[in-house]
Amino acid sequence: MSEYIIKNGHVFDPVQGIKGDKKDIAVKDGKIVESVGSGAKVIDASGKTVMAGALEIHAHVAGPKVNAGRWYRPEDKHFDSHKKPGITRIEGGKSIPTVFKTGYEYARMGFTFAMEAAMPPLYARHVHEEIHDTPIIDEAALPVFGNNWFILEYLKNQEIENTAAYIAWVLRQTKGYGVKVVNPGGTEAWAWGLNCLTIHDPVPYFEITPAEIVTGLMAANEYLGLPHSMHIHQNDLGNPGNYKTTIDTLKLAEGVKPKNNFGREQVMHSTHIQFHSYKGTNWGDFESGAKEVMEYVNRQKNLTIDTGNVTLDETTTMTADGPFEHHLHGLNHLKWINVDVELETAAGVVPFIYDPDNAVFASQWAVGLEIPLYAKDPMRCFITTDHPNAGPFTRYPRVYAWLMSQKYRNERLNTFKKADKVIGATNLSGLDREITLYELAQMTRAGPARALGLMKDYGGLKPGMNADIAIYNINPDKFPSDGLAIEKAFANVACLFKDGKICVQEGKIADMGHKKTFWVDAKVKENKQVAHDIKEKFLRYYSINENNYSVPESYAPHQHIISVDATQ
């Protein structure tokens, strides 16, 4: 493999604490190294910003509901759907891009890893088929557990060991990465058309509460010592007044200690917390609850969050929170897809237009920006758009620009049609913080890498780490005062290295890289009870045979397996 030396760039690397100093980065055999020979190819990065490749911690980019969104929205292909010159395939879609476009667009923005946020185990083969076809970026997927019958039955009796053994089995069958929870209990209730809106609402028939599910799954996650923590989409998403339920859920992590060999410090990752930080009692008196939620998050070191920034676009919402999508369809009356998945979960899809003229949507935009601006520890707060729910991931450059320039975001805030109402209902106008390049590297690189248990290889530029490097046309000494210029720079990397290969050059795809699929193999003691229960459930309740459930090796030809041993 070729050797490279990236010279004279302004390096931002939280792993080594480098804050924009000029430093050369050497690359050899796919890794960052101390030094390279004189024959190494020189990349001149003078006047540019150098960071590690970015990590997406939560996006819906592959699988059944994403694809349902694609093919039931032909209108989404009206925008930006062309093949670009060069080696790329045809690109299609705006809010739900095709797999080719997904890989290219992440790479063009400097990303090298993306986590598919919700994989229904029964549909794992579909998720992996799409991941297989997504070029360049490494990916992994989180199977959903919060409404799974096995889990509900085990946790009703507080059987943590059985829960853990079952999770380990599912991770192996589905080539999954960790424990995702979506509207715990509420989605099972939705199979009867019901929901759980607080953490104490009992789940019909199973007689367990969301609080018990969350507590039990956190315990099982730490019992296994998985690289990532339990990753939760909380109950009561998107409703005025939900910030209390949000804090109630976060409190469940109090006293729980992380136990893992990956340097992960949190026991709960609470995703798209923007959607969970609302005060008020209805859409009329709706207010931001970001301050209250972030005050709590800032105090609790064993929590991480991601934002879920509303980007004010037309998009396509999709979530395993089935009852929420039904509720949303009742609000906007746009076309509704629902799929209930036997024994496991559900999903819904509804297109959504975040019209900036609407005071609620504009306020949601403000809440999303308040969250990172209130965050005291950028290593625990990550930027997402919950793609495509709050907006497409391709809007990250704009979100960064809003966060990095008070002027830019105030221009937006003050020109809303209902600016007075939005300013009154939110705290954004009073926030003068501007996120720095170093903080951005924490929120998009080092932070998510640590939270995902990938800090050994990802999120930094220390010798020995993966040579995933993004070089941006940004001179920190002359940081652009114009928001649009910031956006432009983050939308198209000057250069992206993935595993030591140049995959993007001046925004143009140069190489398809060597994409890997990550999954976690957790070893547990032989568990006859769980083996029996699995056999029984497949025999009696599943619609496919146990032997046809697993994801074959061929679906992830370049797999990277992270092993954990919970037998001790």
Add this chain to the structure above:
Amino acid sequence: MPKDVTDVICPFCGTLCDDLIVTVSDDNKTILGVKNACAIGAEKFNHQRLPGRVTRPRMRQADGTFKEVSYDEAIDWTAKMLVKSRKTLMYGWASTSCQAMSIGHEIAEKVGGIVDNCATVCHGSSLIAIEDVGVPSCTLGEVKNRADRVIFWGCNPAHAHPRHMSRYSIFPRGFFTVKGHKGRKIYCVDCRYTDTAKCADEFIQVQQGYDYELLNAFRTAARGEALPDTVGGVPKEKIIEIVEDLKQARFGIIFFGMGLTHSMGRNHNIDIAINLTRDMNDFTKFAIMAMRGHWNVTGSGQVLGWQYGFPYAVDLSRRDQARHQTGETTSVDLLNRSEVEACFYIATDPGAHFPVDAMISSSRKPTVTIDPHIQCTTEISDLHIPVAMVGVETGGCAYRMDNVPIETRKVVEPPEGMLTDEQLLTRINHRVDELLAKGGA
């Protein structure tokens, strides 16, 4: 010693039964028996050993007869046809694997093909309706475990999906449905008294062509609005009685088929059936599902979906953009207007299913058909390339009617030297690359 291969996935219909047991000979070459399959599914396996099976490509001669040619010759001829034609219809895909489709799409993108699948003459109208109004649905296991009201509308699984009723929809006992069929109320709505109707608790005979009106009446009744005395031949009292019963369901499901998609109103019939389902969710839990017929047609829609964003009739002839427009990029319309310069058929038999005029148009164009068997389309093709049977002689991914993917199993070896779809398409793809690098055919 003959041996049993278990958990085999049936390669026939969209039900994708995955509990077949196939007995194969010691040398892995011959299928000796099939258990658990329906009559049609068993016949799929039995075809494998039928005498007279074509094992090498056949090229049409000037005198109209076929002559055996090598795979190399067949691949070269196909690649040249694809490169030369400015617009090629690449239709079928429903009996092959998703992996093979993926390679086919790569070829189509290079040569400017139009990729279409059997939905175009089947559930295409359902897909149009879903593009318009969405669809509340579920997996088949949900029906088995929860459904206590099941409606078959314009479909006849007793013949088309023979094990559907026993595996998922009428008879099985599930978690919340311990009484099996006794705990379910089954309705069948059709213009004919079908064998499925015989299994139903109640048969509602709708006047032919009045499905839309009857569905509309159901919605009206659900909202408590006034109805005329009869709708589509069904008395008002009956409609109200049924709707009130459906509201009592804990979990209801509508299965629909060609009787809705291809009768008067077409996509609008599906549209209103979906809207009825949506309305019912205001009272209880309700779902609706298309009875997808041809084995992996659902998979073709999925792969096209994640690669181009449309479920069928994907026009790549611009080479830099995917287009999808029913009536314009759909196979029958393209053939009727003679808009394509060549035809590439794979893993289905349009000769048996397309309107005669369309096939007359097709027969005048250079045509390649890739299929394990001699069928109607091979007989009007210039070139027939036989391949291994997917799900019998090679594995690969297929999607069930509820979009659940299952990796199928290889149970026996294909005839000596015979290529699989994946191998064949890979070689055609390489040959296309060579020709394009040289500047054309």
